[in-house]
Amino acid sequence: MFEYAPAPESRSVVQIAPSYGLFIDGLFEEAKSTFKTVNPADEEVLAEVALAGPEDVDRAVAAARRAFETWSALPGSERAKYLFRIARIIQERSRELAVLESLDNGKPIKESRDVDLPLVAAHFFYYAGWADKLAYAGFGSDPKPLGVAGQVIPWNFPLLMLAWKIAPALAAGNTVVLKPAETTPLSALFFADVCRQAGLPPGVVNIVTGAGDTGRYLVEHPDVDKVAFTGSTEVGRQIARSVAGTGKRLTLELGGKAANIVFDDAPIDQAVEGIVNGIFFNQGHVCCAGSRLLVQESIAEELLDSLKRRMATLRVGDPLDKNTDVGAINSAAQLARITELSEIGSSEGAERWSPECSLPDRGFWFAPTIFTGVTQAHRIAREEIFGPVLSVLTFRTPDEAIEKANNTPYGLSAGIWSEKGSRILAVADKLRAGVVWANTFNKFDPTSPFGGYKESGYGREGGRHGLEAYLA
Amino acid sequence: MPKSSAPRLSVRKTFKLYIGGAFPRSESGRTYLVDGDNVALASRKDARDAVVAARKAQPKWAGATAYNRGQVVYRIAEMVESRRAEFKALGTAGDEVNAAVDRLVWYAGWSDKIAQVAGNANPVAGPFFNLSSPEPTGVVGVIAPPTLLGLVSVVAPAVVTGNTVVVVTGGPQVAVTLAEVLATSDVPGGVVNILTGHAAEIAPWLASHDDVNGLDLTGVDDPTLAVELEQAAAGTLKRVRRAGRTDFTNDPGLAPMTAFLETKTVWHPKGF
Numbered sequence: 212m213f214e215y216a217p218a219p220e221s222r223s224v225v226q227i228a229p230s231y232g233l234f235i236d237g238l239f240e241e242a243k244s245t246f247k248t249v250n251p252a253d254e255e256v257l258a259e260v261a262l263a264g265p266e267d268v269d270r271a272v273a274a275a276r277r278a279f280e281t282w283s284a285l286p287g288s289e290r291a292k293y294l295f296r297i298a299r300i301i302q303e304r305s306r307e308l309a310v311l312e313s314l315d316n317g318k319p320i321k322e323s324r325d326v327d328l329p330l331v332a333a334h335f336f337y338y339a340g341w342a343d344k345l346a347y348a349g350f351g352s353d354p355k356p357l358g359v360a361g362q363v364i365p366w367n368f369p370l371l372m373l374a375w376k377i378a379p380a381l382a383a384g385n386t387v388v389l390k391p392a393e394t395t396p397l398s399a400l401f402f403a404d405v406c407r408q409a410g411l412p413p414g415v416v417n418i419v420t421g422a423g424d425t426g427r428y429l430v431e432h433p434d435v436d437k438v439a440f441t442g443s444t445e446v447g448r449q450i451a452r453s454v455a456g457t458g459k460r461l462t463l464e465l466g467g468k469a470a471n472i473v474f475d476d477a478p479i480d481q482a483v484e485g486i487v488n489g490i491f492f493n494q495g496h497v498c499c500a501g502s503r504l505l506v507q508e509s510i511a512e513e514l515l516d517s518l519k520r521r522m523a524t525l526r527v528g529d530p531l532d533k534n535t536d537v538g539a540i541n542s543a544a545q546l547a548r549i550t551e552l553s554e555i556g557s558s559e560g561a562e563r564w565s566p567e568c569s570l571p572d573r574g575f576w577f578a579p580t581i582f583t584g585v586t587q588a589h590r591i592a593r594e595e596i597f598g599p600v601l602s603v604l605t606f607r608t609p610d611e612a613i614e615k616a617n618n619t620p621y622g623l624s625a626g627i628w629s630e631k632g633s634r635i636l637a638v639a640d641k642l643r644a645g646v647v648w649a650n651t652f653n654k655f656d657p658t659s660p661f662g663g664y665k666e667s668g669y670g671r672e673g674g675r676h677g678l679e680a681y682l683a
Numbered sequence: 684m685p686k687s688s689a690p691r692l693s694v695r696k697t698f699k700l701y702i703g704g705a706f707p708r709s710e711s712g713r714t715y716l717v718d719g720d721n722v723a724l725a726s727r728k729d730a731r732d733a734v735v736a737a738r739k740a741q742p743k744w745a746g747a748t749a750y751n752r753g754q755v756v757y758r759i760a761e762m763v764e765s766r767r768a769e770f771k772a773l774g775t776a777g778d779e780v781n782a783a784v785d786r787l788v789w790y791a792g793w794s795d796k797i798a799q800v801a802g803n804a805n806p807v808a809g810p811f812f813n814l815s816s817p818e819p820t821g822v823v824g825v826i827a828p829p830t831l832l833g834l835v836s837v838v839a840p841a842v843v844t845g846n847t848v849v850v851v852t853g854g855p856q857v858a859v860t861l862a863e864v865l866a867t868s869d870v871p872g873g874v875v876n877i878l879t880g881h882a883a884e885i886a887p888w889l890a891s892h893d894d895v896n897g898l899d900l901t902g903v904d905d906p907t908l909a910v911e912l913e914q915a916a917a918g919t920l921k922r923v924r925r926a927g928r929t930d931f932t933n934d935p936g937l938a939p940m941t942a943f944l945e946t947k948t949v950w951h952p953k954g955f
Binding site for chain 2: 458644645660662666
């Protein structure tokens with residue numbers, strides 16, 4: 212690998228305060244109880260953040276309820292203009308927010324700068340335009356907002372997940388209380404400031420930081436009309452159970468174990484790029500990651516050689532370095548989970564391989580890893596690892612590929628690599644997954660609905676479909 | 684045969700279950716008395732058998748052309764029409780039979796239109812083909828209302844889009860008569876399975892069954908049971924259509940269909 216000189220993005224574009232309170236009713240409150248958020252790349256404490264308790268969530272929901280009266284009564288064209296303003300401010304502050312996101316999350320600046328932030332702004336632009344066109348969305352001639360939405364988001368794409376939740380909710384006339392993930396609260400708090408800059412009326416967006424309990428208070432709050440959650444399937448089940456019988460509307464975007472299927476006629480170099488993007492993008496902290504590579508037996512050897520050569524060129528390290536491909540694992544807990552499942556992979560008999568790569572001494576790191584000789588019974592083929600770990604299985608016929616691809620309780624995404632159009636379409640028809648990428652992978656767009664089949668959850672985010680979750 | 688002067692003794696019908704296109708008795712051997720008839724009382728095992736039948740039938744039914752599924756549902760309407768007298772004899776008013784037939788015709792027409800109404804071409808910001816289309820959720824457990832129009836209003840929307848269903852109903856004579864309609868309507872065996880019995884006994888098994896993808900609670904009257912079923916369904920993240928008595932003569936809208944549809948979005952690059 213070429214030696215590259217360090218090319219760090221400047222940290223000076225972002226000013227992180229020593230502590231942050233909750234954002235309720237348009238104001239940052241003084242934090243009573245706090246926790247720390249760290250930079251996973253070096254374990255440095257970035258800030259202290261408020262830990263919201265039940266009374267805090269009460270106040271946030273009450274503020275959202277009060278704001279709902281006026282916000283929902285605004286003409287859609289006025290709501291649209293607020294959202295357009297937010298989109299513009301995000302574009303203007305995108306470098307600052309990208310650096311912040313990489314600091315708090317550990318993702319490479321290349322991704323936060325070129326993927327996360329552009330998509331965040333685009334998402335607000337897209338839904339801004341819907342706010343005054345809801346009657347044409349296909350959900351009735353006079354669709355109504357639901358009320359107060361309680362939204363809980365994960366740590367893998369903190370600001371993007373916020374955009375996916377808040378943009379359609381506000382466009383449809385709802386108000387929100389959003390809880391960012393415990394390990395990545397900062398970009399949501401900066402977003403609160405974006406809302407202030409945009410002049411958004413107080414209470415329309417409220418941010419309550421905290422851990423799992425805070426999220427639970429929020430989704431179980433009796434005055435919440437709509438719950439939207441992105442996270443693990445296990446927590447999704449608990450939420451579905453707790454919401455049962457309450458009449459609250461619920462959408463869940465949960466785990467995945469996507470098959471990335473490579474047929475023998477696939478363009479190998481492109482497929483290898485797609486495989487690498489599928490599993491090593493964002494350190495594999497992606498619910499739709501292509502974590503199971505299904506490769507046709509006749510090309511397996513050639514493809515794996517090529518994949519290993521490509522993996523050897525991945526640069527793992529400082530998330531703020533513009534040349535970094537793979538950043539830090541988001542937390543010690545996640546690193547422990549990835550490490551444990553990888554050890555199980557080896558002990559169950561799969562063959563483990565990683566390229567030579569030196570990892571920093573401090574922070575949370577895991578080298579890009581592939582397992583070959585994986586069978587469907589292996590835990591690394593069944594469980595979501597949520598890290599840069601790829602399980603490789605082989606198949607002989609298209610039927611076998613489909614059978615194996617669908618042999619999972621998950622159904623979020625899938626990939627197909629082949630030059631044969633009719634085969635791609637036939638296989639795409641048979642895959643039980645909400646997003647199918649053919650000859651590409653991990654592509655996202657605000658106009659394109661995203662969400663799962665089976666135990667990957669229900670409801671869609673993005674596109675016209677994404678409005679349905681916020682309209683009655 | 685010599686003519687008898689004695690009044691003719693009628694031949695009664697045995698009300699049995701409808702599973703996989705056949706009419707078995709309950710494997711439990713149980714029956715219960717409904718309006719003077721001994722009706723098969725479905726058990727947990729019957730529910731599981733019905734799920735197996737529904738799962739087996741699902742891929743082929745979903746894989747049939749939308750045109751074909753529409754024709755089959757239209758055929759159901761024809762067969763209900765022809766059994767009008769039978770439904771009336773069971774106490775179904777003529778208006779309700781009319782409404783049920785019309786509802787079936789309405790849904791028959793949806794088979795090859797729902798994808799155009801619920802699907803989308805998505806103008807993504809890049810050189811990609813991107814299309815979202817609805818697909819059936821899979822096997823749906825349906826706790827159905829006891830009336831003909833109620834039954835049709837929950838079964839037709841689920842199956843016209845390619846799902847297969849296991850129906851639990853407390854209106855057994857009407858449901859079994861509808862099963863006889865289905866058996867003569869070119870509906871493949873296993874697409875609709877009907878269990879007569881008690882929702883409180885059978886529905887929890889469907890709600891927690893790992894191979895059931897959706898649950899329609901429209902026919903659940905007991906609110907406590909509805910909550911329990913919804914909670915059980917959370918275990919496998921089933922799509923749940925919540926309980927609620929509605930006036931089935933109203934325009935049903937798209938919701939009964941979209942409740943058991945998934946959206947699949949396919950991306951492909953464009954390039955020379």
